[in-house]
Amino acid sequence: MDYFLQQFINGLTLGGVYALVALGYTMVYGIIQLINFAHGEIFAAGGYMGVILLSFLAAHGLMETSPWLCLGLSMVLSMGYCAMLAMAVEKIAYKPLRHSSRLSVLLSALGMSIFLQNGLMLTQGVYDKAYPIGFTSGGFDIGTLHINYMQVIILGLTTALLLALNTLVYKTRIGKAMRATAQDKVMSALVGINSNRVIAVTFAIGAALAAAAGIMVGLYYGSVRYDMGFVPGIKAFAAAVLGGIGNITGAMIGGLIIGMVEIMAAAYIPHGGEYKDVFAFVILILVLYFMPTGIMGENVDDTRV
Amino acid sequence: MKRILSIILALGLLAAFAGGVQAEELKIGSLSPLTGPYAADGNDIANGARAAIKVIKDEGGIEGYDDIVLLAQDSACDPRQAVAAANKLINEEVAGVVGAYCSSATIPASETLAEEDIIMITPASTNEKVTERGLDYMFRMCGRDDDQSKAAVKFMTDYLKGKTIFIVDDKTTYSQGLADNVEKLANEAGIEVIEHDHVNQGDKDFSAVLTKIKEANPDVFYMSLQNSSSGALMLIQAKRAGIDAAIVAQDAVYHPQLIENAKEAADGVYLTFGFIDEEKPAFKKFKDAYAEYGDPGAYSGYAYDAAYVLLSGIKAAGSTDPAAVKDEIMKMDFEGATKHVKFAENGDSGSNYVIRVIKDGKYVNFWDPNTGELY
Numbered sequence: 001m002d003y004f005l006q007q008f009i010n011g012l013t014l015g016g017v018y019a020l021v022a023l024g025y026t027m028v029y030g031i032i033q034l035i036n037f038a039h040g041e042i043f044a045a046g047g048y049m050g051v052i053l054l055s056f057l058a059a060h061g062l063m064e065t066s067p068w069l070c071l072g073l074s075m076v077l078s079m080g081y082c083a084m085l086a087m088a089v090e091k092i093a094y095k096p097l098r099h100s101s102r103l104s105v106l107l108s109a110l111g112m113s114i115f116l117q118n119g120l121m122l123t124q125g126v127y128d129k130a131y132p133i134g135f136t137s138g139g140f141d142i143g144t145l146h147i148n149y150m151q152v153i154i155l156g157l158t159t160a161l162l163l164a165l166n167t168l169v170y171k172t173r174i175g176k177a178m179r180a181t182a183q184d185k186v187m188s189a190l191v192g193i194n195s196n197r198v199i200a201v202t203f204a205i206g207a208a209l210a211a212a213a214g215i216m217v218g219l220y221y222g223s224v225r226y227d228m229g230f231v232p233g234i235k236a237f238a239a240a241v242l243g244g245i246g247n248i249t250g251a252m253i254g255g256l257i258i259g260m261v262e263i264m265a266a267a268y269i270p271h272g273g274e275y276k277d278v279f280a281f282v283i284l285i286l287v288l289y290f291m292p293t294g295i296m297g298e299n300v301d302d303t304r305v
Numbered sequence: 306m307k308r309i310l311s312i313i314l315a316l317g318l319l320a321a322f323a324g325g326v327q328a329e330e331l332k333i334g335s336l337s338p339l340t341g342p343y344a345a346d347g348n349d350i351a352n353g354a355r356a357a358i359k360v361i362k363d364e365g366g367i368e369g370y371d372d373i374v375l376l377a378q379d380s381a382c383d384p385r386q387a388v389a390a391a392n393k394l395i396n397e398e399v400a401g402v403v404g405a406y407c408s409s410a411t412i413p414a415s416e417t418l419a420e421e422d423i424i425m426i427t428p429a430s431t432n433e434k435v436t437e438r439g440l441d442y443m444f445r446m447c448g449r450d451d452d453q454s455k456a457a458v459k460f461m462t463d464y465l466k467g468k469t470i471f472i473v474d475d476k477t478t479y480s481q482g483l484a485d486n487v488e489k490l491a492n493e494a495g496i497e498v499i500e501h502d503h504v505n506q507g508d509k510d511f512s513a514v515l516t517k518i519k520e521a522n523p524d525v526f527y528m529s530l531q532n533s534s535s536g537a538l539m540l541i542q543a544k545r546a547g548i549d550a551a552i553v554a555q556d557a558v559y560h561p562q563l564i565e566n567a568k569e570a571a572d573g574v575y576l577t578f579g580f581i582d583e584e585k586p587a588f589k590k591f592k593d594a595y596a597e598y599g600d601p602g603a604y605s606g607y608a609y610d611a612a613y614v615l616l617s618g619i620k621a622a623g624s625t626d627p628a629a630v631k632d633e634i635m636k637m638d639f640e641g642a643t644k645h646v647k648f649a650e651n652g653d654s655g656s657n658y659v660i661r662v663i664k665d666g667k668y669v670n671f672w673d674p675n676t677g678e679l680y
Contacts, residue, residue, distance in 0.1 A: 003520045010512035126344040128534045130566040139545070148545050221509055222541040223566045225534065231507065266513030273514050274476065274503045 002144050007267040008260075013151045013220070015259025016158035020213035021236035022243070022251040023165065024206025030182045030246035031202045033102065037109040038089055039210060040233020041116035042082050046211025047224040048120060049078035051129045058132040067133060075215050079208035086207030087200050089116075095196070113233075120226040128223040150220045157216065161209055162252060169248060174201055182246070238284050244294030253295055257283065331370040331625070333358075333615060334394035335608070336387060336404030336414055337429075339379040342507065343532050345562055346604055347406055350428055351377040353601070353608025354403045356594040361616045363594075368623065373616065380414065382407040387414040395421050400625040401615040403608055407531070408432030409478040415443050422627045424634075426615055428607035431556070432482055436652045442627055444634065444648060446607040446614070447556070448579050448656030450479070454486035456658035456674040457527065457553055457577045462494045463677055464660075465551050467524035472501040473514060473539075474529035483555060484529040499523050506531060511539050515546040526550040531557050533603075537566035544570040551575065559603040564666050571663045575671065580659040581606060581643050591642035606643040614646060 021043050028036045053074035057063055063070050093112045097105045139148040169175040180188040181198045189195050217232070218224045239258045243250025258280050265272035265279040272279070287295060335354045338347035358373045367373065376397055378390035387410035394402055395417070401424040405411040411430040418425050419440045426444040427435060431453060436445050461467040470491050474484035481503070488501050499521045502514050518526055526548060530536050536558035543552065553575045564571045581588060591609045595601050614634055621636075622629040638647045648654050659680075660672040670680040 003516065006516050006519075007513060010510075010516060014510050014512070121340075126340055127562060128537065128566050130537075130568070146547050150545075217509075221538050222568070222570075223534075223537060228509070231509075262510075263513045267517060271503060274505060276513075277505070 003267075005145055007263055009145075009147060009151055010267075011260035011263035012256065013154050013259070014263060015256035016154050017213050017217055017220075017255075018232065018236050018239045018259050019252045019255025020158055020161065020209050020216075021232055022239040022255045023162075023248060024210045025237050025240040026243070026245055026248060026251040027178075027202050027206045029240065030248075031178065031199055032094070032098070032185075034094060034105050035109065035237065036094075036203075036206075037106075037233070037237075038093070038112040038116055039206065040229035040231075040236070041113050041120070042086050042089075042207045042229070043210040043214045043217075043232060043236075044120060044224065044226065044229030045085060045116065046078050046082045046207075046214030047218040047228060048124055048129065048214075048226075049081050049211065050074050050215035050218050051131055051224055053077055055132050063133060071133075071219075075212060078215055079211045082207040082211035082214075083204035086203040090200060090203045095199075117227060117229065124226055126226065128225050130223045131218050133219070150216075154216050154220060157212065161212060165205070165209070165248065168205070174198070178202055235280065238281065242284050242287055242294055244296040247294065247296040250294055250296030257295075329370050329372075331367055331373045331616075331619070332376055332397055332399045333373070333612065334376045334378060334397070334399040334402040334404070335612075336378050336380040336390055336394070336402055336410070337406045337608075338382040338410075339377065341381050342534060343382045343406060345533065345560055346429065346557070346602060347379070347382075349560075349598075349602030349605040350404060350406060350608040351375065352595065352598040353428065353605040354612035356591060356598070356605075357609045357612035357616060359594045360590060360613065361620070367616065367620045375612075378404075380405040380407075380410045382410050384410055384413045387411070388417050390414070391417040394418070395423065399423065400619055401426070401627075401630070403428060403611045403615065405430065406604070407477065407479060408435055408482075411435055412438075415440060419443070424615060424618075424627055424630060426611035428611045429604040430479075432478055440652070442631060444611075444614075444652040444654070446611040446643070446654055447604070448658055449653065450483050451486055452656035453555060453577050453658050454483055454490055456656075456660070457487055457555065458490040458494055458496070459674045460575065460577070460660045460672060461491065461496060461525050461527075461553065463674075464672055465525055465553075467496055467551070469497045469499050469521075469523040470525045470527055471499050471518045471521055471523040471550065472527045472529065473518075474501075474503055475506050475508075475531055475535060476503050477506060477531045479557060480529040480531050484527065487527055487529070496525075504535075506535070508535070509538055511542050512546065515539070515542050515548060518543075518550065519546045519548050523550050526552045528552055528554045528558070530554070533558050533560035533563040534566070537563050537571070540567040540570045540574060553577070556603055559661075559668070561600045561602060564663060564668075568666075572665070574663045576661050576663075576668070577658045578603075578661045578668075579607075579643060580657045580670070580673075585640060585642075587640050588642045610641040610643050610646065613641065 024039045057070045093108045177193045177198050181195050185195050239254035240251045243254030261280050261283050262276040265276045335351050337350035354375050380387035380390050387405050391414040405414050406429045408430040411427050415425050424442045428446045431450045433451055472484050474480040488498050491498055555577045559576050559578050618630040618633040621633040661668050662671040
């Protein structure tokens, strides 16, 4: 039982990260029906920004005196940076193509992804960059169950960010504008919603969540790498589709499922570790076969598309 | 008109002059992954070869050549790219090649080079097949997988007194080959192999398999991975999972970066690695020449020795004719930076694996499998 619980926690942690990244995919898709393939690179950029800021703070001796403050500060700054980066990406690569065919925008997104990844490689080097602090061993025990502090932070922060996002989307004016734009861009523009601004804000929010995920992953695994965004990007995209793309709750559930399937496949199926990605995508295919709109259903009006 | 003519004339003269003083260059090549997941080791190899060129030049260079240059090619640890890079080196008419890194890239590249009778000395490919295909001009500077796994298993039985072992590899020719050897030898030595599990190259999350190991509670955890980057990730997560087993890894995981990234999680990890006497003059000479590239990585020393052997061979033969250079290389019997250089008929230079341990953020020689004694 303990073995199962331990693996369950592993799955939750991994799933939480996927969920945070998946939110960016799903929100952008919900608003402009674009699969933003550059999103995984934003996640990587967030992780790098975290390393740079934390190293800077550590070099100035602030890390010993107030590690939590440093961590919080780096996270906020990195989220802000990635939000701006994503808005710039949107302005450069997607906005000029807003009235072109969907295929051109998709290609533009893929191009942006390659561009950003190479940018990271050229500016930050091909080597792994280590985080100056690591929560490698700190944790607590419940019986024989060991829970690491970083797992608590990831799960806690993921939950907090999701609740904040939920409040933003369902309780605020900008959230209302986002939902309206998602439903009908032309109509909402006619009633006075600035859809360009709404789209930019959506990109910014998704990127901020990805940046937070990037830093947490960097802290959890101890280092970042220029190509770290690719695989989680694909997984998070799968999670968003699994949950029902365009649906925020769905992205969360999808992320948790993919993370959990990966861990449980490696834990219980002989040689499952080799094929864990296969299992994750088999689940995706099966769900889509029986529920074409994903678990929670797409938030898009099919008749319009 | 006159002016134009004189300019043309002047230009023509200049071109003729430039052609006349063109320096005679000796070109050697290197093949190693300069980008991608193994870039750290790949750059170490190219830099090791550069250090050797520097030393040879300081020793008076090679007669008949004004300059020696290294053409460093990116093999990306990929068979196709390695063959393409090998063809490029053939077109550049290199006198010999140091490389490649991954055995899976070295083997096809060596076959391409063999067609043109170009000497290849690998500083890093430990797979047995590299020298067992009867290629005339294939040499190996590092040790062999079968010897490495022997040293590892001997350490597990004689020193660690392990009864159970859990093996994990990441499915590359190198890591799986080594892990299979260890599994076989462990079985023969009476160690119970609880499980031999695999992960994927490029995985970041190993929590599932590590929790499995924690649950199985083996005496030894044999970590067979292709590079230090995955190694660091796995060590951090192993520490977090609370694994008490002795961790034994191998030479591909060895890198200054491993300690930098895994920090205290790397402490107490054992690695099988070719013995290097860091006090001997040849090693010091190498280290001085290498200083501008930083601390030597796992294969810098072997790459240095490989390039040094190649260039000394050309120097002694007085030509780049492969048969003549090979004769000279086979005659060599001297103390290199990393090991005693004396090639066997098949191109191997012997293995001298010892156990190193990471202690206080440093690699320290720990145990000698030949004598069974601590350093």
